[in-house]
Amino acid sequence: MRPDLVQVLLRVQTDLFAGAPARARGGSLAFESLALALIPRAEPGTLRYVARQLAQLPHTPGSVLRAIAARGQDLGLAHTLPAAGGAASSAAPTGPSPGLRPGGAPPAVSTGLDLALARDSHALLGERLLQDMVARARRVPDLAEALLARTDLPARSLAPLYLHADQARRAALRSAMAQDGGGASHLRLVRPTRERIAALHDAADIGEKAAFGARLAQGLGLPAVPDWRFEKPERHDCLALALLALGASEEDAIRIFLILDKALARDVATVFGLVEIFRRTPRSVACALIEAIYEISIALPQRSTAPADVPRIIDQASAAGRGLGATAREALRAGSRADSPAQGRSTGGRDSVRRAIRDGG
Structure with missing residues (x-):
C-alpha cells in the first residue's frame, strides 16, 4: 500500500472508532487488527493525530497504545505525543501554579500512553523505552507507582525510583539487585582513611550538615555535592547507603546515625532499620542505588601504590x-x-x- 494511503486509512479508521456511539467487541477487534498493521508505517503527523484521538477514549485497546508508543519511540516523538485528555505532554502550563517544583520548573506530566503501558503487566517494555519512562516517572508519582508495582521489570532499571517506593518495595529492590550482581564495577573500591571518617564525625558532632555532605561527596569522588537532604524521612535510607558506598564501618555508621540529625537519633525504630540496611546490603548495591537516586557517578580512589616493604x-x-x-x-x-x-x-x-x-x- 502506498504511504499516503496508509496515512489516510489510519486517520479515517481512527475517526470511525472514536466516533462510534457504542464500541462493540467485534468493532474493537477489527480496529485493533487494522491499527496494529498500519501504525508501524505512520508518519509523525498521523501518529500525533491518532494518539490525540485515542487518548480521550477510555477503552482503547492496550496493544494499540503500545504500538503508538513504540512508533513514537522510533520517530523520536516519545515526549511530544498527546497526553490523556488531549493535552500535549511537552506543553507547560501557563501562569503560576501551586504545583511548581523548586527552581520554578513545572511538574512533569505522564501521558496516557505511559500509564497504560506501565499498568499493563503484559506489555513488554524495551530497554530504551523503559529508561525514558523511568526518567519521566522520577517526577510523576502515579507513573512511578505503576512501574514499581510491576514485578517483571529489572530491579536495576527501577533503582532511580527508589525514593517513590515503600519500605517493602525498597527491600525487594535491594534484594533483587544483590541477586543479579548489584554493581560489579564497584567491587574493587577501597575503604576510606581514618582521617576521612574522623572528618565526617567532626562535622556531624557539631551539626554542620553542609560540611558533612561536602566531605561525604569528596570521599565518594564526586565533582559536586548532591542535594543529599538526609534529614527527610524518605531519604534516611540514603544516609545508610551513602556511608556503605563510602566504605565506612558499621560502628562509624551507627555513630553518624545518632549524631547527625537529632530527629533521626530519637527515632529508635528508624535507626535500627538503617543498621539492618547497612548490614544486609552489599556495598556494590549501595553504590548502584546512590548513583541512580542522585544521578551521579561514584569514583572512589583505587589503591594505586603498594606499601614500601x-x-x-x-x-x-x-x-x-x-x-x-x-x-x-x-x-x-x-x-x-x-x-x-x-x-x-x-x-x-x-x-x-x-x-x-x-x-x-
Whole structure:
C-alpha cells in the first residue's frame, strides 16, 4: 500500500472508532487488527493525530497504545505525543501554579500512553523505552507507582525510583539487585582513611550538615555535592547507603546515625532499620542505588601504590623460589646419574628430590 494511503486509512479508521456511539467487541477487534498493521508505517503527523484521538477514549485497546508508543519511540516523538485528555505532554502550563517544583520548573506530566503501558503487566517494555519512562516517572508519582508495582521489570532499571517506593518495595529492590550482581564495577573500591571518617564525625558532632555532605561527596569522588537532604524521612535510607558506598564501618555508621540529625537519633525504630540496611546490603548495591537516586557517578580512589616493604618481600620470595628451583634441578640430575635402569632403584632419585626440597624449604 502506498504511504499516503496508509496515512489516510489510519486517520479515517481512527475517526470511525472514536466516533462510534457504542464500541462493540467485534468493532474493537477489527480496529485493533487494522491499527496494529498500519501504525508501524505512520508518519509523525498521523501518529500525533491518532494518539490525540485515542487518548480521550477510555477503552482503547492496550496493544494499540503500545504500538503508538513504540512508533513514537522510533520517530523520536516519545515526549511530544498527546497526553490523556488531549493535552500535549511537552506543553507547560501557563501562569503560576501551586504545583511548581523548586527552581520554578513545572511538574512533569505522564501521558496516557505511559500509564497504560506501565499498568499493563503484559506489555513488554524495551530497554530504551523503559529508561525514558523511568526518567519521566522520577517526577510523576502515579507513573512511578505503576512501574514499581510491576514485578517483571529489572530491579536495576527501577533503582532511580527508589525514593517513590515503600519500605517493602525498597527491600525487594535491594534484594533483587544483590541477586543479579548489584554493581560489579564497584567491587574493587577501597575503604576510606581514618582521617576521612574522623572528618565526617567532626562535622556531624557539631551539626554542620553542609560540611558533612561536602566531605561525604569528596570521599565518594564526586565533582559536586548532591542535594543529599538526609534529614527527610524518605531519604534516611540514603544516609545508610551513602556511608556503605563510602566504605565506612558499621560502628562509624551507627555513630553518624545518632549524631547527625537529632530527629533521626530519637527515632529508635528508624535507626535500627538503617543498621539492618547497612548490614544486609552489599556495598556494590549501595553504590548502584546512590548513583541512580542522585544521578551521579561514584569514583572512589583505587589503591594505586603498594606499601614500601612490599617490593623487598616480593624480591626475597622470588630469590627463595629461584634457589629452591636450582636445588631441585641439581637433585634431579644427581638422581638420574645415580639410578640404574632398573625400576626398583628409581625411588632413590625421587627421594633425593624430596630431601632437597625439604632442606631448601
